[in-house]
Amino acid sequence: MSTALNSGHSAILKQNRASRSERLLRALRTPGGAIFILLIILLAAIIVLNPSFGEPGSFIRFIGRTAPIAIAAIGQYFVIVGGEFDLSMGSVVTMQVIVAGNLIRQDDAKVIPVLVLMLVLGAFIGLVNGLITTLLQVPSFIVTLGMMLALLGLVLYWTGGAAQGNPADSFRQIGRGGIQNVPVLDIIPYPVLILTAVAVTAFVLMRRPFGRMLIAVGDNPAAAALAGSRVWWVRTRAFMMSSLSATLAGILLVGYAGVHPSVGHGYEFTAITAVVLGGVALGGGRGWVLSAAAGAFALESLFTLLNFMGVQATWRDTVQGGIIIVAVAAASRSWQRKRKGATASAHDDQHQLAPTPTPAEGTEQGGERV
Amino acid sequence: MRNNSVRAIALAAALPLVALTACTTEPSVTQTTGAGTGSPATNGAASSPASKDWFDQSLYDTQNQQRSATFEGDPQKPYLQYIAGPMTDTSKYAAKGAKKVCFANASISNPWRQTGWITMNQQLKVLKSSGVISEMETRDAKDNDNTQIADIDYFIAEGKCDAFVISPNSTAALTQAVERACQTGKPVVVFDRGVETKCPTTFIHPIGGFAWGIDTATFLSDKLKSGDKVVALRILPGVDVLEHRWAAAKKIFAEKGIQAKDYFTGADPTEIKKIISDELATGDVKGVWMDAGDGAVAALEAFEDAGKPLPVMTGEDEMSFLTKWKQTGITAMAPVYSNFQWRTPLLALEKIFKGEQIPTEWVLPQKPILADELDTWLKRNQGMPSGHYAKFGGEDLPGYPQVWQQRQMP
Numbered sequence: 178m179s180t181a182l183n184s185g186h187s188a189i190l191k192q193n194r195a196s197r198s199e200r201l202l203r204a205l206r207t208p209g210g211a212i213f214i215l216l217i218i219l220l221a222a223i224i225v226l227n228p229s230f231g232e233p234g235s236f237i238r239f240i241g242r243t244a245p246i247a248i249a250a251i252g253q254y255f256v257i258v259g260g261e262f263d264l265s266m267g268s269v270v271t272m273q274v275i276v277a278g279n280l281i282r283q284d285d286a287k288v289i290p291v292l293v294l295m296l297v298l299g300a301f302i303g304l305v306n307g308l309i310t311t312l313l314q315v316p317s318f319i320v321t322l323g324m325m326l327a328l329l330g331l332v333l334y335w336t337g338g339a340a341q342g343n344p345a346d347s348f349r350q351i352g353r354g355g356i357q358n359v360p361v362l363d364i365i366p367y368p369v370l371i372l373t374a375v376a377v378t379a380f381v382l383m384r385r386p387f388g389r390m391l392i393a394v395g396d397n398p399a400a401a402a403l404a405g406s407r408v409w410w411v412r413t414r415a416f417m418m419s420s421l422s423a424t425l426a427g428i429l430l431v432g433y434a435g436v437h438p439s440v441g442h443g444y445e446f447t448a449i450t451a452v453v454l455g456g457v458a459l460g461g462g463r464g465w466v467l468s469a470a471a472g473a474f475a476l477e478s479l480f481t482l483l484n485f486m487g488v489q490a491t492w493r494d495t496v497q498g499g500i501i502i503v504a505v506a507a508a509s510r511s512w513q514r515k516r517k518g519a520t521a522s523a524h525d526d527q528h529q530l531a532p533t534p535t536p537a538e539g540t541e542q543g544g545e546r547v
Numbered sequence: 548m549r550n551n552s553v554r555a556i557a558l559a560a561a562l563p564l565v566a567l568t569a570c571t572t573e574p575s576v577t578q579t580t581g582a583g584t585g586s587p588a589t590n591g592a593a594s595s596p597a598s599k600d601w602f603d604q605s606l607y608d609t610q611n612q613q614r615s616a617t618f619e620g621d622p623q624k625p626y627l628q629y630i631a632g633p634m635t636d637t638s639k640y641a642a643k644g645a646k647k648v649c650f651a652n653a654s655i656s657n658p659w660r661q662t663g664w665i666t667m668n669q670q671l672k673v674l675k676s677s678g679v680i681s682e683m684e685t686r687d688a689k690d691n692d693n694t695q696i697a698d699i700d701y702f703i704a705e706g707k708c709d710a711f712v713i714s715p716n717s718t719a720a721l722t723q724a725v726e727r728a729c730q731t732g733k734p735v736v737v738f739d740r741g742v743e744t745k746c747p748t749t750f751i752h753p754i755g756g757f758a759w760g761i762d763t764a765t766f767l768s769d770k771l772k773s774g775d776k777v778v779a780l781r782i783l784p785g786v787d788v789l790e791h792r793w794a795a796a797k798k799i800f801a802e803k804g805i806q807a808k809d810y811f812t813g814a815d816p817t818e819i820k821k822i823i824s825d826e827l828a829t830g831d832v833k834g835v836w837m838d839a840g841d842g843a844v845a846a847l848e849a850f851e852d853a854g855k856p857l858p859v860m861t862g863e864d865e866m867s868f869l870t871k872w873k874q875t876g877i878t879a880m881a882p883v884y885s886n887f888q889w890r891t892p893l894l895a896l897e898k899i900f901k902g903e904q905i906p907t908e909w910v911l912p913q914k915p916i917l918a919d920e921l922d923t924w925l926k927r928n929q930g931m932p933s934g935h936y937a938k939f940g941g942e943d944l945p946g947y948p949q950v951w952q953q954r955q956m957p
Contacts, residue, residue: 227829235828238853242821342867342933343844353852434816434845442815484810484825 208456208507209468215454216471219478226485234363239481240474241355241366242433245426247473248372249444250451251379252422254469255415257452260395260461261310261317263419265324266448269302270441272328273427275335278436281344288348292428299424300417302328307413317416325445332438343435352432368429372470375425379466388466391415395461451476601790602798603757610757618912625912626887626940627894634904635748640734641902642709645681648896649708651698653716653739654690657814658841658865658934661956663889668957669944670890679897684708692720699724703731710899711735712892715742718787734899736892740788749895749905753885753913756788759838760795762915763861764803766880767834770859773804777834778826780846782814788884792838807836816845823849835860840881843868847875864916867933869925881916887940 194200204210224231230239249266256263273295280291306324310317343349355366382388393401394411402408423444430440455472457464483496618628655664674680686702688695695716702708711728715721715737722742728735729746738751767777777800781793793809800807808826812818819842826832827849835846840863850857860879862868864886872879888911898905916924916937924937931937932954941947 230828238824242824245817353848430817434820435848437814437816437842437845439813439815440817442813481821481825484822485829487808 209463209465210456212455212468212471212475216475216478219475219482223478223482223485226482230481230485233361237362237365237369239477240372241368243474243477244366244368244372245352245429245433246444246447246451246477247470248375248422248429249426249448250455250469250473251375251466252419252426253445253448253452254379254455254457254464254466255391256317256412256419257449257457257459258395258461258464258466259391259412259415260398261412261415262321262449263306263416264318264321264445265302265306265328266321266419266423267441267444267446268325268328268332269299269420269423270427270430270444271438272332273299273424274431274436274440275332275438277344277348277428277431278342279335281348282342283345285345285347288345292348295424295428296421299420303417303420304413306420307416308409310416311409311412321445344431349432349435352429352434354432368433371425371429375422376467376470379470383466387411387414392462395463397462447476448473600794601787602794603791606755606791607757607761607795607798610755611761613754613910614758614761614913616910625885625938626890628912629906630910632910633907635907636904637734637748637899638902640710640748640899642900645675645678646709646896646900647681647707648683648710648712648893649702649705650683650685650712651695651702651714652685652687653695653714654687655956656690659839659863659884659886659936661934661954662936662939662951663886665951665954665957666887666939666941666944667889667893669941669946669950670893672945674893674897679900680893683712683893688716690716692716695721696724699728703727709733710896712896713737713742713747714739716740718742734896736895736899738888738892745907748899749907749909751888751891751895751909751911753883753888753911755913756791757795758913759882759884760792760797761799763792763836763880763882764796764799764805766861767836767859768799768803768805770878771805771833775805775833776826776830777805777807777836778823778832779807779809779836779838780812780819780822780842781809781838782841783811789838796836805834812842814839814841816842819845820849820852824853827853827855831855832858834858837862839863839884840865840868844871847871847877864924864937865933866928866931866935866937869916869921869928869937870933873921873925878918880918881921881937883913883915883938885911885913885940886936886938887911890940890944 195203205214229235249270253263253266276295276298277291280294281287302324306317306321309315309320351367351371355364355369357364359365383391390401390406390411393404394406394408398408401411423441426444427441434440451473452464452469453459453472454475455464455468455470457469457472479496483492613630616630618625619631620628622628652664653660655661671680671683675682684702686695686698688698699711699713699721702711708731710733711731713721713725713728713735715725718741722744725735725737725742726744726746729744735747736749736751737747741750741752771777779793779796782789784790797807797809810822812822823832823835823846832850832855835843835858837843837846837860843860843862843865844867847857847860857875857877860872860877862872862879862881864881864883869881872881891909891911895905895909927942928935928937930948930952932952934954935951939951941951
């Protein structure tokens, strides 16, 4: 396993690491890694059933249309890994869709101001969710459930339950258009670019102090507080990111599908399912952000597969429910095993090789400056 | 490896659970959802469609004949027209003075019901100022059978209603509550969807779902060749009005050799677009059939986005569809589930309080909009919002057109 004995902390750390392939294998055996295998199997199955799905042009469109739910799943991930829930996500989507439809109408000049307003609204809802949960100590399940109803009621009051129609086409281009005439792919939908940007940002964020703290808070808020992190602010920011991602999903959906009061219906549960399917532990503290996005893709692929197989749409909810149960059961079992030290023993022989490792700053072993 | 086996065990353990939940989606009498037409799926407890065959040959034949029937009354007032048949004598209800009406509404959760609800309220204003009705107390059941049963019982217990208007949420579940309303001896008017009792003074409805299915499927079959694929977009299962539309269409498609594949969409445009995209990925789609027009625009956009030729299509007389039809110039028709029926119950009560005879089953006209009439209907409804229904039939009511344009729910 080890190649050479060098002096210096980083060398010791490097030497204590398993080989790249072994780490990859180990990662794939966690629920967060297994989701990628599941995703590949599902996509392969779809392509076998319907080869034209695998053509670059239609595949990129599939990614494009899955982007909103993947973005929502990434947002939900922040809240869940921090140990909370965000049930208001779906009605934030609905509200933003109606806001876009009713405020922009056919006026191109209003696109930018309304876009800004929507983002501010999104951040504000997240802030309210977060502050009530953390400062008033109301369980997030209740806070966001209340927020969900409040927003839906507000939308109903404001619109009478009916939208005024689709907003200007320039606004809808964000979710519907793309870069045309690209070789091989034919089109790169804007949602794909936005999803990529969100995924990269989320990935980086989770490796920054904020991300580390969020996981610590989700795992053990008391310990995190004792260690000096401001739990309330970490969690509140997670709620704001969730609402902002719902806003982004709403913007994409207005473009993709148009304005309808049913857009966003059930989005919170799809997002939570995706996150859970991505192996993120409900209750917080464990899971990878990109696995959550992969969970969203797996879920959509599964439904597309069921479509191609001719499975009746009435079954979908049942499938979704079944997946939640199976995934949570599997995930909690393997995380438990990890905690009991099943994986720690695998490291034992390596520990003997090295002197007491002093954590180096800025590495995975610790020493994070907070 | 042990990780994997744990997961396998968990999977194996959960499978029967999935199977169990699947079995419990039997049609539930108390929870059937959806109301009227075009209901965007609500609490999702709709019954399983596979277990029940909605096709009814005698009803199919009746409605097929009614499509070409002659209607009594002034064609300028289609909301008062009816097919000649048995009449109810209402002389025992004849009374002077303004009366209080109690309205148990299934919901206003979709654009069709919202448009009707606005029209009904404007009609109410007319009848209030002419001194027929003193007030109308309305309870909205929000697509829930239990709520609506409680609403009707509340009206009965309150004892202040001079007449009942009921728009049932579902057929079987509301039957007994409607019977209880009949037992009060007051006139009971049922409209839109029926109940399984003959006790109401009159039951008002357009011809019905089978007529819709025959009109639309015949149109598509005529325009397409045998072997062509049609995607059928359906709102939700288990609602008789909607199931009848599909039952008739399915039969005709099968007879004409059209390959029809049906999906439930909940009227969600996201869902509709995904379905069409997937179908376009598997092969050409020549036609789109809808059991309600809500979401028709999204379906057409899916063709546009995929760069495929637009389909032959049947939508509904919702403005969004009519406008898109005009813009794209597709081959299409708009079946109509006459929205003007929302006026009729109050006008029926006016006749009842005068003691006039009214049809026991009041079958209203239900005439689709064909290509040659499209411009006329678009012109008649200029400036109306996208959720508005062209055949709303309230042009002569006060507040026209602003009230429908602003679309504020009363």
